[in-house]
Amino acid sequence: MPEATQDELKSRVAVRALDFVQEGMRLGLGTGTTAKLFVAHLAERVRGGLNVVGVPTSEATRAQAEAAGIPLTTLDDTPELDLVVDGADEFDPELRLIKGGGGALLREKIVAAASRRMVVITDVSKRVEVLGRFPLPVEVNRFGLGATTRQVEAAFQRLGLAGAVSLRLDKTLSDPFVTDGGHHILDCRLGAIPEPERLAEALVNIPGVVEHGLFIGLATTVIMADASQTYVIGRQNS
Numbered sequence: 001m002p003e004a005t006q007d008e009l010k011s012r013v014a015v016r017a018l019d020f021v022q023e024g025m026r027l028g029l030g031t032g033t034t035a036k037l038f039v040a041h042l043a044e045r046v047r048g049g050l051n052v053v054g055v056p057t058s059e060a061t062r063a064q065a066e067a068a069g070i071p072l073t074t075l076d077d078t079p080e081l082d083l084v085v086d087g088a089d090e091f092d093p094e095l096r097l098i099k100g101g102g103g104a105l106l107r108e109k110i111v112a113a114a115s116r117r118m119v120v121i122t123d124v125s126k127r128v129e130v131l132g133r134f135p136l137p138v139e140v141n142r143f144g145l146g147a148t149t150r151q152v153e154a155a156f157q158r159l160g161l162a163g164a165v166s167l168r169l170d171k172t173l174s175d176p177f178v179t180d181g182g183h184h185i186l187d188c189r190l191g192a193i194p195e196p197e198r199l200a201e202a203l204v205n206i207p208g209v210v211e212h213g214l215f216i217g218l219a220t221t222v223i224m225a226d227a228s229q230t231y232v233i234g235r236q237n238s
């Protein structure tokens, strides 16, 4: 039998996540290639009569969901959501995540925090024992970029972490990437983050850091596919 492609694995977890969706739910709609597949499958169900309302985590997801006919709302009108389904760049055995490879971490985290459950859809390539193989995205205000970058680097040093910090560029590769919120992103190649909670605390205390890509205590379930199976992994105490 031929090996499943990564797209096939992503499609499988996207379909599996539909099992968590119930009639009348208020849903957070994630961002990225895996979440995009979920939104497409959800739209099919909506066309078939499923009644849900969604809050998109990015302008890209908003455009996709609107075009596909999924009714949308905002966290101002609907501040509590039943479920968010989103992708991730990495997850560890405690279901701590790194997110933000697509630049949507700020809205994704706000939506996840407003949701009773967070179901993360991934393929096996995202599973790690220790977070940090994927460069940690840190969203920063444009004002004071140089000073904020130095503070971020100093925080890494204090915690015994080392690695290159680079300003993310957009598709032109000459201009900085700008998030939906109008900020920039520092990609921090740390290799391993043995104590994500300590790093998260240090980063939120730096003026100019808007948000970081460590999602701790938010994911309640990870749905992961490998070539042979789909696994549904629940967080202990969730």
Ligand SMILES: O=C[C@H](O)[C@H](O)[C@H](O)COP(=O)(O)O
Binding pocket: 030, 031, 032, 033, 034, 035, 086, 087, 088, 089, 098, 099, 100, 101, 102, 103, 104, 105, 108
């Ligand atoms: O900012 C982007 C998000 O955090 C994505 O959910 C994450 O990068 C995973 O994306 P993908 O499903 O494309 O690997």
